[in-house]
Amino acid sequence: MSAKMNWDHLLNKKRQRKTQSKTMPYRNEFDKDYDRIIYSSSLRRLQDKAQVFPLQENDFTRTRLTHSMEVASLGRSMAWNIGSWLLEEKRFKNFWEVKELASLVEVSCLVHDLGNPPFGHYGEDIIRNWFNNWFNSHDFKKVENKYVEKGFCPLGNQQKNDFIYFEGNAQAIRILSKLQFLNDQYGANFTYGTLATLMKYPWASDHPQVINKKKFGYFYAEKELFEKLHKEVGIGDRRHPATHILEAADDIAYLTADIEDGVKKGIVKWEKEYQDIAAYLQLNYPDKYDYLEKYRKQVIQYKVPNNDLVNVQNFKVIAQGIMIEAVVEVFKDNYNEIMEGTFRGSLLDASTAKELAKKLERISIKYCYNDEEVLALELVGDRVISDLLHLFVDAVVNIEEDPKTKLKKEKLFHLISKNFRHIQSLDNSGLPNIEFENVSLYNRLLLVTDFISGMTDSYAVNLHQKLLGVKLP
Incomplete structure (x- = not known):
């Protein structure tokens, strides 16, 4: 049996670089993580990355940014509920640990899609397929x-797999931990608790x-960081308990919002x-059904415009409430297994709301994910x-010495973000002492995926058109 994880370690406030700012109970280290990322370009780019519908011109359809904000809201709510229970059960020592859990889950939910490439999860598949073919060429x-x-x-097996199974x-x-560059090689310098x-x-x-x-958690380049998380947070190859809450919040958000x-x-x-x-609601949740029917009749009586939209929004609130309650109960009922790392599957799939979730997923697949647009x-x-992968990989791997801007491959190289190029020049002490000619093949491929996965949908399309001569700069 695995040793139980410990909240003293799980709520780990250490960072790769020690912070100088004071910690106050009302503004804990996870709140600081939130403040560090909320103003960042990495988070802002999510406003032009697809949730389901790419390249939308209306202001209603969700993007990765609005989706992430909704996940953060749901996750925070569940964490407060679970944290309060942990305090009652004397698993937490005081109220401030409850707040720390809520803050930890909220910021983790906010950044959970930060690494998604353009065009959503399909973008991940495109990158995977391209590298799988290239490595066999x-x-x-x-x-x-x-x-x-x-x-x-x-290239080692892990290094190749980082691209063959590319994971947002x-x-x-x-x-x-690196690319959201501010002052040094530690990026946004998030807490170990949030990263875990x-x-x-x-x-x-x-x-x-x-x-x-077909999933993994960290690249070969971050192996040393994972070993620190393993030691400091005590997760090993087990999920952090708060990760289960994050995943549930993500599932609940997209199941209702996509519809x-x-x-x-x-x-x-x-x-x-x-x-x-x-x-299904009338049979299993009669009070929720009666509530919805009351407002469905009111919509007709008051001749509310866009009645389908109003009805689905009322339904969304009810459905989310049902799933949240069910997920929280599963967390409580399976607490020991979660803390041992032996709990398998998702909280939602193990809950009494599993059937409702499947019904919602079926609707999304039927109409949204298979929509012609x-x-x-x-x-x-x-x-x-x-x-873009073909152009930039071919250019970056074939540069022999410090690139100027004369040749095509050198011009392409200089289109890559200066910040990303700077990261590849840093030595172990954080100084920019590595000349590009001494950058390994693995790190050059990372430079390309850093650049392309960081693009917004619109930027990727525009750059593609410019490089193919369809559109002038």
Whole structure:
């Protein structure tokens, strides 16, 4: 049996670089993490990254930013509930630990999608497929042999898998610990507690779990950081208990919000789909059903415009409440297994609201994820990201010495963010002493994925058009 995780370690406030600011109970270290990222360019870029519907021109449909804000709200609410229970059960020593848990979950939820590439989760698939094909190509073998001849080691299994199974979750860890550059090589310098919570899959890309789940938590480049988290937070290859709350908040948010967006866009036939859900609610949650029916009649009586949208918004509130209550109960009932790291699956799937969640997921798949507009724009994203990867990988891996701006590959290199290029020049002491000609093949590929995964949907499309001559700069 695994040793139980300990909240004294789980609410870990240490950082890679010690902070000089004082900690007050009303503004804990996790609140400071929130303040560090809320003003960042990495978070702002989420406002132009797709949740479900890419490249929207209206101001209603959710983006990754609005989705993340909603997840943070739901996660904070559940954490307060669970934290209060932990205090009652004397698992927490005082009220301030309850607040710390709420703050930890809130900031982790806010940044959980920070590493997602353009065009949502499909963007991850595009990157994975491109690298899987490239690593099996003759071009890669020639490139790798060239680096071996220069004295570099061939790419290891974990290094290759970092790209073959490219994971936005691992990229978020990388952004927070390195790429959101402020003063030094530690990026936003988040607490170990927040980084551990954000790591939904706490194992490397060559771990046996990856074969089944196709998911991992950190890149080879952040191996040393993971070892610190392992030691300081005590998670090992187990999920931080707060990660379960984050995942549940994410699930509850998208299951309800994607349908609302679909109704607003006119593609979800809500009245038709509601009849099936209404029968389920009437049988299992009669008081919730009566509440919804009351307001559905009121919408007709008051001749409220966009009645489908109003009805689905009222339903969203009820559905979220049902799922939140169910998730919190599962956390409490399975607390020992969660603290031992032996709890399997998600809180929502283990809850009494599982059937409701499946019904909502079915609606989203039927109308939203298979919508012609979504599929067409995802195909655009496939072409855009694949072409950009081809151009930038080919350029970056073939630069021999300090790049000027004369050759095509050098011009492409200089289009990459200066911050990302600067990160690759830092030595172990944080000084920019590494010339680009001495940057390994693995780190050059990371430079490309850092750049492309950080793009917004619109920026990726515009850059693609410019580089292909479709659009002038």
